[in-house]
Amino acid sequence: MAGWIRSLALTAGMLVAGTSALRAQTMDFALQGQDRLRGTTAATEDATLSVNWQADLKMGLLTGEPVISVRLKYDVSSGTVTLPMLTREGRQFSTVSYAALPDDLRAGVRLTEIKLRVVFGSKAGEVALVADVGATGAPGDWSFNVPGSPDWDEVFEYANGAAVPEAAARAAWEGGLTLRLVSIQSADINLHLLHDRYMKEYDREVYRAMGEVDQRLSEGLRRSYGIDASGKNEWTRAYLDTAGMGDLGTAEDWFLRARDLRWRIQKLSALPERLRAGDNHAPYDQAVKDAGVMMASINYAADGFDIEDPDPRDLPEGRPPAFSGQYEVLADPDGGSRRWLVDSGTGERLRELDSGERLVGSLLYDEWLYCRIDNRVVFSVRSAADGTEVQATEFPCGYSDNYSDRFVGQAKPRSEGTLADGFDISLEAQEFLERIGRCGDQKYRYATDTTSYVLSAELEVLSQSRRQGELVEALPTICFSSD
Template sequence: MARFLISGRSATGDMGPRAKAAHGMLALVFLVLLTLPAAALAQDQVRLVEAGGDQYEARFRSPLVGEDLAPASTVTIDWEVELKMGLLYGEPVLSTRFRYDVTDYRLQLPTLGPGAVQLWSPQGAGGGAALPEGAPLVQPYAVRLVFRFYAPSQNAYVGLVQDVEAPGLSGEWAFNMPSSPDWGRTFVWESGIAKGDWVKAETAKAIWTGDLRAEGARLDAVSWSTADLMAYLAEHNLRNRAIATAEAVNRLLSGAARSFGYEVAALREDPKAYYQPAFRPRISLRLLRKYERLLSLPHSLQDGDRTAYDEAREEARAIMAMMEDDAASYAEPGPPRNELPGGAEMVFDDGALQPVFVELPLAFTLTDNGREDVDRVELTISDSTGVVSSEVVDLLNGGTRFEPSVAPGPVRIAVKALSEGALGQNTCTIQVHSRIVKGPGEQEYSLRAGETASLLVFAEAPQGE
């Protein structure tokens, strides 16, 4: 395995179809050759390309904040990425993992309370308000990375595009879904008159097997979502609820004064007293008790025509209901993190289950290949759209057949051993019944409880579709 370590760079960009790079790549600083077993791989190199220590600054706008309300939000991240490149049955296989850390942000978001927009920033810097520890921050997704290489045989630069749909939380490594593109859709020209075009298949093969020199990576496009943060604020930031409760209290006091003649001036609340802090994790118990008592005055205190008081009670309830509707209206249409399609690690190892190329529809069987001794597994099937199914399965000698509906592309079949049965390790045969294009149609694993075996299936649409 050839291992390329690439130094860092800095970049800035805007949200949109293309994010702009502000600084160029630095030179290749380290190259070391390693060897790695590659049972199903050709006797070729498996390259590991690393780019790290980079900084990326982006501007984006919440769909709930118009340009006339506030400037765009900004976020700065440090990021690093690793790309594994290998040949599987003579076809290119690419697997990427990505990690980022949010280092700074200025988030212009709809306010849960008075005003149109609230600025959130670390420690309340720059006139913003501080988010509580544990609040979900802005979520990058649909990250497009371009790895840049110099191909001496062509005296030109080429790029290799990788997408990471769900980068995960800040500080966590996240894998994309491994891909096996056609040779004619592997490299893009980064220089010359054909810049931006796909490199033809035969030339791409020559570039792959030649003296390919890694020169860096860039973030080519990033989308941003604050959906998780807005949902968190709607549930946990009680500022608007406190303000609404104060207004409801005042409405009830006015109704009680008109109906029963009470002097209430000294009991009125000032809603502006609840404007700060911008994040209010709770409502004063005193205020809540005051609201409840005024909403249900004892009959002994209702001396007079209660019409105005009853109207005030309806108005107070309407204020509280409107507040709940107001919080619900802040739901951003951007994708929550848990709805983003996850990835899977491509394992280049003799001990791993070997990837299989098949034609859809997908069908496979799990069979206990030893004595039937209550081996139990958790079966999770994922495709490019996310988790398709997850269920607990008891392994049987007669086998259990599965025919999941999956999207064309990479599919991950993960089998986690929940028990080892009465006779030792959790043993199983995975037999693929789909039309096999390349790879073994039948494989075995042996797991301890808690271990997971993953089978990567590259599923092609049926011919003619």
């Protein structure tokens, strides 16, 4: 169940690739905000947390159908959490300030089942997208999302909660989306890991429960022999003071306190015969029996304590989103030298790549360039989808009857970035970083005794030509950008 949430407007950045959303590779939105959440389960109903969060939303197409992926990370700034209590009346929970927790217990505070509500302006009017952020981790860690592919009539909803019909949803998507507002629609406070570590590694609750054993023995000693042992019992102050002083203490602190109290209980349970004056032994003997039963019960309850909240580590794991038009190069699964062009969206192996073919986003080019018999070099960029030529650039070279002398140079992308039409440069290309040029309507003129031809802002051919005095012009039509 979702806790009570105060929705806040927030700043957001948006990057959209392409001129039309349906033609775009993806639509990316960078989001951030602050919310105050309240727990609703029996274990968290008195817990409240103030959180700051950031989210990345990706919206794209896979074979013409919408794909939604969102990840989120959060930090807890303040609040109150619950801690389990061992009582004879059954399971109960106390509260303590989040600030009072040591770091290892703070790491066990999680938010799960988070859903963002993102409101857009569009051609279909104001529409809202409700997106699950996926499997969340510790504060500061990005969630791992399972991208969803809803039907078109399930992508958006109106302000009244009614679904936006397919035709209107397509029109909204294609016409462009303007971010209006985003908020956490629902989220669960999950304290499973906090409670588990607290009960297993901290003896604070055992210490508190043993206080009742100590009191029972002290009462038996007083009634049977007039011995006052209560003045040395300071367990109540230690337990309560740590909760109110802003520092709960470490696991080591509570191990030592519990150890000392166990030693005291053992001593009080074994009064020497020389101190057993008179004949009113029954109250003390009964107290010793009760203490044994109580200690066994405490140990059993502590060892078998069952955490109520689900373990967040058992929640379904996510995977990265995949959209149509995204490709990757994979090595031969049999361990050979062959490389395969693979559709990232479907995982389908499209074809085997030649040894010199390189992938740049959704484009392919030949890395090694050789001079033709007509003393020209042709550098072409092809679509990875169907192999059609996107651009071809020629420049002069010196042909030779010796094949090895026909080698002109190597085409190298200069940096990781984005093509002007929105395609990402593959990580594989990063090894070819070189000097950066310019891109646009300016022609590039290089004498052939230079070592390179710049074909675009971040793509060049490293040349071995040494023909003095000749100028080469190149007018790039595909531009790489690192912005």
